[in-house]
Amino acid sequence: MTxxxxxxxxxxxxxxxGFMGAVTYPVIxxxxxxxxxxxxxxxxxxxSIKQEEVQPGNMKVWSDPFGRK
Incomplete structure (x- = not known):
């Protein structure tokens, strides 16, 4: 091997x-x-998913505590 x-x-x-850049572009x-x-x-x-039904342990559905929209 030289x-x-x-x-x-x-x-x-x-x-x-270049190969790493070409691979990460479509993924990231x-x-x-x-x-x-x-x-x-x-x-x-x-x-079709109702979040209230799949929420574990009758926990409240997550809401943003800072009120961002």
Whole structure:
């Protein structure tokens, strides 16, 4: 096995970083930048679930204590 030096080493490291960026974009960055699409999917998926019925131990349904909307 030969040792990578100089430009070949830089290209190898650049390829690894580029690959990691290409992999993380659709998984992490795209959903954070386009939240409306995922909120719509979540709303449709939870449409038939009544939160009061699935709440464990007769606990009150969560509400934001700071009143944000």
């Amino acid at each position: 040792r990578l030096t100089g430009l070949k080493y830089a290209a190898f490291i650049g390829a690894i970083i 960055i795209y959903p954070m930048m386009n939240t409306e699409y995922y909120k719509k999917i979540q709303r449709e998926g939870r449409k």
